[in-house]
Amino acid sequence: MNTQEKWHEMHSQKRHQPRYPGSDLVAFVLKNFKKNDQILDLGCGGGRHVKFLAENDFIAYGVDYSANGIKATQELLDLYKLKAELKIASVDNIPYEDEKFEGVICYGVLYYNSKEVIEKAAKEIYRVLKKDGIAYMVVRNTNDYRYLNNEKISKYEVFIDEKDALKSAFKENGMKMYFFDKDEVRRVFGDFKQIEINSLRKTHANDSFADENFLVILRR
Template sequence: MNTQEKWHEMHSQKRHQPRYPSSDLVSFVLKNFKKDDQILDLGCGGGRNVKFLAENDFIAYGVDYSANGIKATQELLDLHKLKAELKIASVDDIPYEDEKFDGVICYGVLYYNPKEVIEKAAKEIYRVLKKGGIAYVVIRSLKDYRYLNNEKISKYEVLIEEKDSSKSAFKENGMKMYFFDKDEVKRVFGDFNIEEINRIETSYKNDSIYDSHYCVVLKK
């Protein structure tokens, strides 16, 4: 089963459809965008961020390469009588014209792709942003336990083989995953003005393992 098929299956299950957006994303969007700005959630999954955008008076768009993810997003919008434009597409081939969006969100998505796709996705995000537009991209760092505890394919890529079913990485078994240090952030997103590279870390198992993410603010 390839990664797309695995996500298609996972997005059909309610436990893989988180209900609420992350607090850092909420703060970022409300601070940086205004009513009626056009914002794309790239890799929208089960729709939590698209719903948040739509209910806060932004013009919301969602793209995901899982048909079940788009279906779940539409059902969530319908339940709350909200509207957004949704399309099935890959992160490296965004089906919108140049300089369409005031903002792009890509939260916890890119690292499920190989380097070549991530590089194309960065260029696509740049292309569809308006001049002066802002992107908020969340990616995993080399301090994440998935990177530290799994087989390295290359400097930044690992194959997930988690034996502990209580860890969130267990559902990612068999996936190749791409991690970043700051140098790789700067290389991949070199077309942008990189406004900020921040880190969010959450520890588990008595502070023995970490989910570690970079929260990157990019401006065109």
Template structure:
């Protein structure tokens, strides 16, 4: 089963459809965007961030390459009587014209793709953003326990093999995953005029292991 098929299966399950938006994203969106800005949720998954955008009066768009992800997002929107334009598409081929969006959010999505797809996705994000637009991209970094504890395929790519079923990586078994250090963030997103890189670390089981992400802010 490839990554797309696995996510299609996972998005059909309620436990892989988080209900609440990430707090860091809530803060970023409400601080940086204004009513009626056009914002794309790139890799919308179960729809929690699409809902956040729609309920705060942004003109909201969502794409995901999983049909079940789009279905789950639409169900969330319908439940709350919200509207967004949704499409099935890949991060490296965004089906919108140049300079359409004031903002793009891409939360924990790029890391499930190959280096080549990630590089194309970065150029696509740049292409669809307006001049002065902002993207908020969250990726895993090389301090994350998945990177530290698994087989390296290349400098940044890892094959997930997790034996502990209580760890979230257990559901990612068999997936290839791409991690970033700051140099790789700067290389991949080199088209952007401004790149801000912050870290978000969350430890588990008495600090015995940690999820660690980069919160990347890109300004065109």
């Protein structure tokens, strides 16, 4: 089963559909965007961030390559009588015209793709953003326990083989995952005029291991 098929299956299960938006993303969006800005959630999954955008007076769009993800997002919107435009598509082929969006969100999505897809996605995000538009990305960095504890395929790519069923990486078994250091963030997103990189660390089990992400803010 490839990564797309695995996510299609996972998005059909409620336990892989988080209910609430990331608190960091909520704070960022409300601070940096205004009512009726057009914002794309790239890799919208079960729809939590599309819902947040729609209920806070943004013009919301969602793209995901899992049909089950799009279905779950639409059901969530329908439940709350909200509207957004949803499409099935990959991160490296965004089905919108140049300079359409004031904002693009890509939250915990890119690292499930190959280097080549990620590089194309960076170009696509740049293309669909308006001048001075902002992208908010969350990517895993090389201090994350998945990177430290699994087989390296290349400098940044890892094959996930987690033995502990209690760790969240267990459900990612069999996936290839791409990790970033700051140099790789700057390389991949080098077209953007401003790149800001901040760290988000969450430890578990008495600090014995940690999820580590970069919060990447890009301005076109």
